[in-house]
Structures are given as structure tokens and as C-alpha cells.
Amino acid sequence: MDIGSLLISMGSMGGLGALFSTGLSIANKKLQVDEDPKVVALKEELPGANCGGCGYPGCGAFAEAVAAGEAEVTDCSVASMDAIEEMANILGVEVSASENLIARVMCQGGNYETAKKAEYEGIESCLAVKMLGGGEKLCEYGCLGYGECVDACSFDAIYMGDNGLPIVIEDKCTGCGNCVDACVRDVIELHPQSEKLFVLCKNHDNPKESRQLCTKACIGCQICVRAAGDDNMYMDNNLARVNYDNYGKDVNLPTDKCPTDCLVVLNAEEAGLEEDQEQAA
Amino acid sequence: MNLVLIFISAAIVNNFVLAYFLGICPFVGVSKKLSSAISMGMAVTFVMTISAAVTWLIYHLILVPFNVVILEYVAFILVIASLVQLVEMFIRKVSKPLYDTLGIYLPLITTNCAILGLALFAVLREYDFIESLIYGVGAGAGFTLALVIMAGIREELELANIPKPFQGAGITMIVAASLALAFMGFAGLISI
Numbered sequence: 001m002d003i004g005s006l007l008i009s010m011g012s013m014g015g016l017g018a019l020f021s022t023g024l025s026i027a028n029k030k031l032q033v034d035e036d037p038k039v040v041a042l043k044e045e046l047p048g049a050n051c052g053g054c055g056y057p058g059c060g061a062f063a064e065a066v067a068a069g070e071a072e073v074t075d076c077s078v079a080s081m082d083a084i085e086e087m088a089n090i091l092g093v094e095v096s097a098s099e100n101l102i103a104r105v106m107c108q109g110g111n112y113e114t115a116k117k118a119e120y121e122g123i124e125s126c127l128a129v130k131m132l133g134g135g136e137k138l139c140e141y142g143c144l145g146y147g148e149c150v151d152a153c154s155f156d157a158i159y160m161g162d163n164g165l166p167i168v169i170e171d172k173c174t175g176c177g178n179c180v181d182a183c184v185r186d187v188i189e190l191h192p193q194s195e196k197l198f199v200l201c202k203n204h205d206n207p208k209e210s211r212q213l214c215t216k217a218c219i220g221c222q223i224c225v226r227a228a229g230d231d232n233m234y235m236d237n238n239l240a241r242v243n244y245d246n247y248g249k250d251v252n253l254p255t256d257k258c259p260t261d262c263l264v265v266l267n268a269e270e271a272g273l274e275e276d277q278e279q280a281a
Numbered sequence: 282m283n284l285v286l287i288f289i290s291a292a293i294v295n296n297f298v299l300a301y302f303l304g305i306c307p308f309v310g311v312s313k314k315l316s317s318a319i320s321m322g323m324a325v326t327f328v329m330t331i332s333a334a335v336t337w338l339i340y341h342l343i344l345v346p347f348n349v350v351i352l353e354y355v356a357f358i359l360v361i362a363s364l365v366q367l368v369e370m371f372i373r374k375v376s377k378p379l380y381d382t383l384g385i386y387l388p389l390i391t392t393n394c395a396i397l398g399l400a401l402f403a404v405l406r407e408y409d410f411i412e413s414l415i416y417g418v419g420a421g422a423g424f425t426l427a428l429v430i431m432a433g434i435r436e437e438l439e440l441a442n443i444p445k446p447f448q449g450a451g452i453t454m455i456v457a458a459s460l461a462l463a464f465m466g467f468a469g470l471i472s473i
Contacts, residue, residue, distance in 0.1 A: 008347045013355055016339065020363035031370040033377075061381070 038067045041090045045083045046076060049154075066091070077101065077175045101175030101190040103149075103158070103168050108200045108216040108262060109142035110163030115213055130184045139213040141202040143187045152182030197242050197255070199224075201262045204237045211260075218262045227257055284415045287408070290471045291419030297395045298427040299464040304395030307386045308428060309453055317382040318432035319425070324372065324383065326421025328364050328390055329399055333417025335360045336400040337410050357400040365391040395424060430460060 042063035050058035054075045056065055065071040066087070073079075073087040077100075088094065114137045120129060126148035129135040135144045145164035157172035158179055166179075170193070180188045187202055201218035203210045210217040220238040231246050240263065255263050297303045304325070311321040336357050344350050369387050373380045380387065390396065399420050403413045434456050443452050 005349065009349050009352055012343050012347055012349055013352060013359070016343070016356060016359055020359060024363055024366050027367055027370055031374040033373050064381070 036064075036067055038090060039063045042066055042087055045079070045087045045090070047078045047083070049078060100173075100193045101177075102170055102173045102193050103175065103177075103179050103188050104191050104198060104266070105143065105149075105166050105168060105187060106189050106198065106200055106202055107141075107143040107165065107185075107187045108264075109137060109139055109214040110161070110165040111145070112163060113215045114139050114142060126182075126184045137213075139203055139205075139210075139217070141185065141187075141204060142214065143183075144185060148182045148184060149179035149188055152178045154178060191244075195244055196265050197263070198266060199240045199242060199263050201239065204239050206238055210238070216260050216262050219260055221259060223257050223259065224255075224263050284412065286471055287412055287415050288419035288422075291416050292423035292426060293464070294467045294470050296423040296427055296464050296467075297398065297420050298424055299461045300468070301395075301398065302461075303398045304393050304424060305457075306389060307393065308424075308431060309457065310389075311383065311386045312428055312431040312435055314382070315429065315432045315436055317379075318428040320379050321383055321386060322421070322425025322428045324368055324387065325390060325393065325395070325424050326418065328361065328368055329396055329421040329424070330414065330417040332357075332361050332364050332396055333399060333403055333413045333420075334410070335364070337403060337408075337413040340404055341410075353401070353404065354397075357397055361396050361400070362391045395420065427460065431457065434460075 043060060046059040046063060048059050054062050054071065054077070056062040056071070062071060062076060066073055066075075073084050073091065073093075076084070079087070116136045117138045118133075118136055120132070120136045122128060122132065124146050126135075126144040126146040129144050129146055134140060137144070143165055145160070145166075147160045147166065149166050150158045150160055154176070155172050155174055157169045157174070158166050159169070161167045166188075168179075175190055177190055180186075180190060185202070191198075199218055201210075201214075201216065203213065203217045205213065205217075207220040211219045218239050220235065220240070222235060222240065224240050225233045225235055231243065233240055233242055235241070255265055257263075291297070295301065298305065298308050307321055307325070312318050339356050339360065340350075340353060344353055344356060365388065368390070369380075372383070372387065399417060403416050406416075408416055435453065438452060438456070447455065
């Protein structure tokens with residue numbers, strides 16, 4: 001290897017590199033694409049967490065979809081109301097305030113209410129408990145109480161109450177649905193914030209059994225259905241349900257008629273009770 | 282006649298994806314939707330054709346006369362990278378949705394071994410300029426063909442009831458393997 005071939009190598013490669021880079025920089029000028037200023041502004045307002053909750057790969061793709069009119073600004077369930085209004089301003093549209101979804105724990109069978117079949121000592125995980133014979137509680141539908149949902153929540157909106165049931169803090173819940181996916185018993189459901197009336201039970205067992213399993217179980221007595229009327233509530237396999245299309249948002253209900261207190265009206269103070277106390281103190 | 286044989290050989294018999302297993306990354310990555318598979322095939326075909334021509338010129342007009350054939354890898358990669366940049370700018374200018382669909386796989390054509398493989402094979406087989414060009418077009422057509430078949434099957438699979446253990450990557454690998462097996466049937470049709 002003499003110095004000549006070294007120079008030739010350097011010269012030829014350098015020459016080629018210079019040639020191509022010149023070509024590319026010219027092409028870059030000619031084929032310049034200006035990014036839509038709207039998209040840039042929208043990206044600023046979005047949370048930037050790229051959680052994918054909106055169905056787009058990330059906040060950038062969502063911003064482009066919104067700017068193109070393919071998506072609504074409200075499709076981002078994580079962005080705060082302020083951010084959504086800001087985005088609406090950028091686009092010059094009115095937001096029809098879509099309702100916030102809140103995760104609701106549809107079970108009241110805590111440590112004091114449910115009958116137990118065994119003591120569990122093992123990994124503190126609902127999944128592990130479920131695989132090991134379905135947990136301590138006799139109820140096969142209710143919350144297992146090992147806080148899989150608490151771990152799943154990215155917003156610290158769920159904590160385990162004293163009674164061994166998860167409690168959702170309404171103010172912090174963004175309705176992303178991570179806890180719904182995490183729950184091995186499908187006890188958590190997403191409901192619009194205005195819906196306050198719930199049958200907080202998932203038990204489909206026949207009345208005789210469910211009555212023995214849990215003091216707060218829906219025992220299928222149908223008292224509520226008769227009181228509210230068939231249009232407003234209905235029975236689904238031994239379990240009373242609210243027909244939210246017609247009803248449910250109205251909270252003036254004879255909930256006191258439920259013999260097991262599983263038909264309840266939730267309100268913000270109740271759901272975030274301990275949180276409020278903390279803030280007050 | 283020789284040109285036709287080179288084309289068929291590159292496109293079908295020695296298909297870059299299904300016989301040489303080059304360019305597997307976009308083959309699996311962009312074959313979910315038929316429309317994006319076709320566009321990806323077009324982009325790769327374009328880069329292949331042009332790079333076949335340009336690398337031939339560089340090899341025979343620069344590398345051989347200056348006796349620096351040892352630098353062919355560097356030079357070829359330079360050509361391919363520049364061409365991909367050009368294609369990327371062009372697609373972004375012309376069709377933003379297509380740019381978004383292709384996503385990361387567009388810049389990844391740079392490191393697509395099918396294209397470097399094409400340039401090196403063309404040198405190895407001592408093709409002349411026109412033959413190189415046809416070889417590039419054929420290889421691109423073969424790549425597009427493989428991608429389109431794969432995308433068609435995967436679109437159908439979306440509706441199929443796949444057993445749980447095979448869902449996702451598993452069934453994709455099985456389909457790719459079956460395709461490769463099927464293309465093995467062409468082996469020996471042309472020996473070029």
C-alpha cells in the first residue's frame with residue numbers, strides 16, 4: 001500500500017461524497033416541505049406521553065390527524081380541559097365538551113363484607129391469586145383486593161382502601177382504561193362522570209348463594225327494577241343493571257330500597273373522601 | 282433474450298426476499314397493508330434501479346480505473362444512502378400520507394441489504410450497464426411481488442381465526458416460510 005493509492009482512495013471517496021452531498025443539498029432546497037404551523041402548535045399542547053390512548057401511534061401523529069380534521073381534539077382523554085380548549089383555539093373550533101370517563105370499581109365486597117374460603121399467603125398480585133384457586137373470597141366475581149389496578153395506574157388515581165378495595169380518586173382519573181385492562185376480574189368499568197347510579201356488584205350467582213357470599217351482593221330481588229321501571233333498569237342473569245340511555249344520570253332514586261345497599265349513588269366527595277381530607281389537613 | 286432471462290431470474294427464480302432472504306426487515310414490517318406494501322415496493326424498485334445504474338458507473342469508471350475496487354462497499358453504501366435520502370425527500374414532498382405509512386421503513390431502505398446485495402451481485406456476475414439496469418428492475422419487481430403477496434395474505438389473516446399461540450409474529454413467520462418454500466419451486470427454471 002503506497003501513498004499514491006491512499007491518496008487516490010481518499011480523493012475518489014471524498015469526491016463522491018462531495019458530489020452526493022451537493023446533490024442532496026440542492027434537492028433539499030427544491031423539495032423543502034414546510035411543516036404545518038398548526039401541527040407544531042398542537043404538539044406543544046398535547047401531553048407528549050405518547051400513550052396511544054387515542055388510537056394513533058403517538059402525540060405527533062395525533063396532532064397531524066387533528067390538524068387534518070380526521071380526529072377531534074377531545075379524542076385525547078389524557079389532555080387536561082385547558083389543553084383541549086387551547087387546541088380548539090388553535091384550530092378555531094368549538095369544543096363540545098365530551099364527557100370525562102371515570103373508572104368505577106363495581107364491587108363493594110371488601111374484607112368485612114365477603115365470606116372467605118381460605119387465607120392466602122403469597123405474591124401480592126391479583127393475577128397470581130386468580131391462578132391459585134381464585135383467591136380468598138368465596139365470591140367468584142368480585143374484587144380480589146391485591147391492587148393490580150393500583151400498579152397499572154400511571155396517574156396515581158387509585159389507592160387501596162382500608163377495606164381491601166381499590167378507591168378511585170375522581171379528580172386524578174383520566175379515564176385511560178389501564179386499570180380496566182389490568183383487572184383480572186373485570187370489576188372496574190369506565191363510566192361518564194355524570195353517571196352516578198350504579199349497581200356495585202358483579203355477582204351472577206343465584207340469589208340464595210350470592211346472599212351468603214357477600215353482605216353487599218346484588219341478590220337479584222328485583223325490587224329496584226320494579227321501582228324504577230323496565231325501561232330504566234333491567235335484570236341480567238340475576239344481576240340488576242341500570243339502563244344508562246334512559247336513566248342513571250338522574251340521582252333522585254329510591255336507592256334506600258335496595259336490601260343489600262349495592263344500588264348506590266356515588267358522588268365526588270364519597271369517591272375521593274380520604275383525598276379531600278388529606279388536602280384539608 | 283438474455284435481458285428477459287436476467288429479469289425473470291431476479292424477479293422470480295432468485296427472488297431477493299424469498300430465495301436470498303435479503304431485505305426481510307421491510308418484508309415483515311411493511312406488509313400489513315396492501316396499499317403501503319405496493320408503495321414500499323415502488324420506492325425500493327426505484328432505489329434499486331437507480332443504484333444499479335449508478336453503482337455500475339462508479340465501479341467501472343472510478344473504482345476499476347483507479348484500482349481501488351477494495352472501496353466498493355463504501356462507495357455503494359454512499360450511493361444507496363444518498364438515493365434513499367432523495368427518495369425520502371421526494372415522497373415527503375409528493376405524498377405526506379405515504380411518507381407516514383412507510384414511517385421508519387423508508388429511511389431503513391438505506392440499510393436494506395437487498396440493495397447492497399444487488400449492487401454487489403451485479404459486479405460479481407460481470408453484467409454490462411444495460412444488464413445491471415434490468416437486473417435492478419427485476420430485483421425491485423421481485424421485492425414488490427413478495428411484499429404484495431405477503432400483504433395480501435396478511436390482510437386475509439386479519440379476518441381469520443388464528444390459534445392464540447400463532448397470533449402476531451408466529452403466523453407471519455409461518456406464512457413467510459411457506460412463501461419461500463413455494464418460490465423454491467422455481468429453482469432450476471433458469472440458471473443465471
